[in-house]
Amino acid sequence: MTLIGVKMKCAICRNGHTQPGYTTVVLEKNEVTLVFKRVPAQICDNCGEEYVSAAINNTLLQRAQEEFNKGVMLEMLNFAA
Numbered sequence: 001m002t003l004i005g006v007k008m009k010c011a012i013c014r015n016g017h018t019q020p021g022y023t024t025v026v027l028e029k030n031e032v033t034l035v036f037k038r039v040p041a042q043i044c045d046n047c048g049e050e051y052v053s054a055a056i057n058n059t060l061l062q063r064a065q066e067e068f069n070k071g072v073m074l075e076m077l078n079f080a081a
């Protein structure tokens, strides 16, 4: 997963172009694992590399911190919900 802001040519394979889609992001901290489903991302149509914007990443980290504070061990979350 690479952070990026705009639709663009893929930086990994330098061949494909990114398309809007969804990805799954897993965040781990100590013993806690959070799985975010349906995270908006730009996905390379050639190699499948996923790019998540800085804004989405910030939201992810904020929501993750809330979950970490709840003391969960493993949580599946729907980002789009």
Ligand SMILES: [Zn+2]
Pocket: 010, 011, 012, 013, 014, 015, 016, 017, 044, 045, 046, 047, 048, 049
């Ligand atoms: Zn690519």
